[in-house]
Every structure is written in C-alpha cells, then in structure tokens.
Amino acid sequence: KQEVTQIPAALSVPEGENLVLNCSFTDSAIYNLQWFRQDPGKGLTSLLLIQSSQREQTSGRLNASLDKSSGRSTLYIAASQPGDSATYLCAGATMYSGGGADGLTFGKGTHLIIQP
Amino acid sequence: NAGVTQTPKFRILKIGQSMTLQCTQDMNHNYMYWYRQDPGMGLKLIYYSVGAGITDKGEVPNGYNVSRSTTEDFPLRLELAAPSQTSVYFCASSDTGATEAFFGQGTRLTVV
Numbered sequence: 001k002q003e004v005t006q007i008p009a010a011l012s013v014p015e016g017e018n019l020v021l022n023c024s025f026t027d028s029a030i031y032n033l034q035w036f037r038q039d040p041g042k043g044l045t046s047l048l049l050i051q052s053s054q055r056e057q058t059s060g061r062l063n064a065s066l067d068k069s070s071g072r073s074t075l076y077i078a079a080s081q082p083g084d085s086a087t088y089l090c091a092g093a094t095m096y097s098g099g100g101a102d103g104l105t106f107g108k109g110t111h112l113i114i115q116p
Numbered sequence: 117n118a119g120v121t122q123t124p125k126f127r128i129l130k131i132g133q134s135m136t137l138q139c140t141q142d143m144n145h146n147y148m149y150w151y152r153q154d155p156g157m158g159l160k161l162i163y164y165s166v167g168a169g170i171t172d173k174g175e176v177p178n179g180y181n182v183s184r185s186t187t188e189d190f191p192l193r194l195e196l197a198a199p200s201q202t203s204v205y206f207c208a209s210s211d212t213g214a215t216e217a218f219f220g221q222g223t224r225l226t227v228v
Contacts, residue, residue, distance in 0.1 A: 004158070031213065031214035032214055032215075034216065034217060036219075041224075042221065042222070043206060043219045043220055043221040043222050044159075044206065044208075044219040045219075046216055046217065046218065046219075049215075049216045051214070089158065089159075091158075091159075091217075093213060093214055093217075102161070102164055102172065102174065102213065103149050103151075103161040103164045103174055103213075104149075104159070104161070104208075104217060105158075105161075106151075106158030106159040106160075107158050108156065108157055108158045109158065
C-alpha cells in the first residue's frame, strides 16, 4: 500500500527566503506526483504535476522534482512571499498490476507561514 | 470555467439522517473521485469511478454509496449519518488515472 509522508509538518520563514518542502513515498510504481496548495476553508489548487518519466517541473517561482529511485519529491519555492502562506499537499497516483490507477494517495501536508 | 462544482458548501445533519452530496464536472473527464479530509490528516479516498456505469471502493467506503449514470455527475450518498462522518468532502476529476486531478471547493459536513 502506498504511503506518502511530508516533512516538515509546519514551517515558518521570513519573507524573501528560498525554501524546500519534502515529500516521500514508499511505492516507486507511481504514474505521477502532484503538488497542491490549500488555503484555509478552501479546496485544493493544483500547482505542479510530474509524470513518472520526468525529473522536474517548473511554474514561476515553483520547482518540483521527482526521484523515483529514492522515493522522494521536493517542492522548491523561490523568493517566498506572504501570499505563499498555505498548506501544501503532495499526492501520488500509483500504478497497479492491471495497469490502472485508483486515485491519489496524499500526505498530511506542510503548513507554511511566510512572515512579512 | 466551472471545472468541478460541489453542492452544498455546508450542511448540518442529525444522526441517522441521510443526504446526497452533489458533484458535477464540465471537462468531460472519465475519472471522478470522492475524498474526505479530517483535521490534520491528508485526504482519503472514499469511492472512485473510471467512467459512466463503473464505480469502485476506495480506502474508506463504509457508510457511503455512489452512482455514475452520466460522465458529468458523481453524487455521494450518506445513509444513516454518524458523527464519524463529520468531515470535509472533496470531489475531483481527471481525464485518466495518470493525469492532473482537479478538485471542487468542498462540502463541510457536520453530523450532530
């Protein structure tokens, strides 16, 4: 059974710093890994999707990497801003023997606070 | 662009009552999912569907039922609501099991 772990559970940094959020998974047979942002009381907003054949994806100040062999993904946020404050979730879609995927397995998230 | 739409946004139920959480998507996606999120926890899969007429259980299906009569709609039914079903429910869709998933804004359900 796939398990996803996110470290740290919470992080508070001053504005302007670069930071890294970590995600690890136990089963390397994944189709993809997706990073989401969740604001309090809101739904999930997709940030980046990395397919299993890719090593990284970039969108603006965000860069996500994927290393299947080590079971790790990182989300790098450059030049952090107070508006980046949110909970960040990673989730993996796991392949099964029939070739299908049956939804995402989520980590518990990293609660990020950017201090002005 | 509507994307994935869930109704209602909030609901309070009494123990033993039943209700249906509605979910509709306008992206013509084949896959649809229901997740629940409890405080401090990641999302857990309740049920999913890979196309109209096909549904399957996820990690935590007990106490819930689903149907998928059309590509667009994937309602979640709660029978005999229990306090353990107090949670935030999210519906999602994706084109395939390996493509980007899009989420609705959630339904916050309280069972008292």
